[in-house]
Structure formats: structure tokens, C-alpha cells
């Protein structure tokens with residue numbers, strides 16, 4: 001049996017390559033599937049360098065400070081904290097966006113919503129400039145991606161969370177679109193007056209009963225209020241549509257992200273407000289119904 005000692009050994013030196021393998025194995029043993037790429041991202045961040053530099057310097061000794069930082073990161077990751085929160089950023093639509101605790105991490109499937117929004121904005125006459133509103137912007141991903149790809153567009157992006165709005169502001173400024181993305185604190189559209197031409201939203205749409213079944217990264221670490229859409233997942237989306245009924249232009253377009261099971265309920269609700277509207281489903285990259293487009297007819 002080993003006896004506890006009251007002196008510490010000098011820290012042995014370690015090469016980056018050895019530490020990297022060690023981290024990869026730890027992640028793997030906790031069931032983290034993308035262990036290789038995650039290990040390299042965590043190590044590069046701990047070293048304050050790019051992954052390319054990390055691989056160029058694999059046989060260097062890892063500095064003590066970076067080693068400590070990396071061990072801290074790995075410990076957090078083993079507690080199933082999402083990688084994006086540890087790295088404090090996430091790529092979305094080719095943009096590196098800051099993310100932080102308390103704010104939903106943008107998902108790849110939402111890039112489809114951005115593609116569609118860009119097309120619909122570009123299909124409208126440039127003058128007068130269309131009034132585009134995104135509800136529930138979180139870290140600003142959708143609005144910033146649109147503003148970065150459509151010159152001259154101006155958007156209103158709302159959220160109920162101050163933490164999200166302040167992060168969205170930083171992200172918009174970082175990507176030089178701060179003057180085009182107007183951030184507004186609002187519970188859905190309650191603060192709005194005027195006419196909206198294009199309404200976009202990725203609101204919380206998971207059924208409440210699904211929340212405890214989500215991956216621990218989501219369930220334990222992401223803000224549940226950004227995911228929970230009530231009993232049938234449709235609560236906020238339907239509330240948004242009811243609020244929008246007085247605010248939309250007669251030829252407005254609405255683009256909403258949701259789960260496939262929700263289309264029927266939401267279409268039924270929307271038909272009670274706009275009986276002559278046209279409804280189109282759009283599929284995401286995994287061929288799942290993901291976006292509902294509602295076109296009002298003038």
C-alpha cells in the first residue's frame with residue numbers, strides 16, 4: 001500500500017504529443033466520440049495556438065501553464081460541459097461566434113434557416129429595404145450570419161435574456177455588422193410596433209418531456225428555457241404567430257425552425273390566422289423536416 005508523502009515531486013516534463021494521446025484516451029473512456037478532434041482543440045486552446053501550430057510543434061515540451069489549463073479543460077469536458085462553452089466559441093455559417101454559459105449554442109441545422117432567409121431577403125425589391133425581424137436571437141448567430149452575407153440589410157434581433165443580448169452585441173461588433181443588427185430586449189414581439197416583411201425564429205421547440213432525455217451536454221449545461229417549448233413544443237411558436245398577426249405586411253414571409261412532429265399543429269394554428277397563406281416544408285441536411293415557411297398572400 002502506498003504511503004502518503006508530504007513532499008511533492010518536481011513536475012516531470014511532457015511532450016505535447018504524449019499529453020494529446022493521454023487526453024484523447026480520457027475523453028474516449030468517458031464515451032466522448034470525437035475524442036481526437038476534441039483533444040486537439042482543447043490542447044490548442046490551452047497552448048493559445050492554432051491546431052496547425054499544435055501539429056507543427058507536437059514534439060515540444062508542453063509548458064506547465066498550458067498543462068494546467070488543459071487539465072482544467074479536460075476535467076470540465078469529462079463533466080460533460082459542451083466543448084463550445086469550454087472553447088468559448090462555435091463556428092456557425094463560417095463565422096466564429098463567441099458562446100457562453102446561459103446562452104444556447106447554435107446548431108448546424110439552423111444554417112438552413114439562414115440560407116432561406118438570405119434567399120427570401122434577396123428576392124424582395126431592395127427598396128424600400130425590407131423590415132427583417134429575428135425573434136429569440138441568443139448569441140446572435142442567425143442575424144449576424146444574414147447581415148454578414150447580405151449587404152445593406154438591416155435587422156431587428158430580439159431576445160428576452162440580457163446575457164444573450166450582450167453576447168450577441170459583442171458577436172455582431174466582432175463581425176463588423178453591429179450597425180446592421182439592432183438588438184432589442186423583448187418577450188417575443190411584445191415590444192414591436194410597425195410592419196414586418198420577414199419574420200425569422202428558432203424558438204425553443206422541444207417537448208418538455210424530452211428535456212430529461214437529452215444528452216448531458218445539453219440537459220446539464222445549456223439553458224433549458226432556450227429549449228423547452230412546453231407540452232407539445234409549440235407553445236412559443238404559436239404565441240409568436242398570434243402576436244405577429246397584427247404586425248406582418250400583407251405579403252410577409254415567416255421562417256420557423258421546428259421539429260417534424262410540430263408542423264401539423266403549427267400549420268393548423270397559422271391557418272386560423274392567415275387562411276390563404278402558403279405553407280412549405282424545408283428539409284435539413286439529414287433529410288428531416290426542419291423549417292416551416294409561411295408566405296402570406298396580398
Ligand code: GLN
Pocket residue numbers: 107202203204205206218226227228
Ligand atoms: N435543435 C435543438 C436541439 O435539438 C433544439 C433547438 C430549439 O429548441 N430551438 O438541441
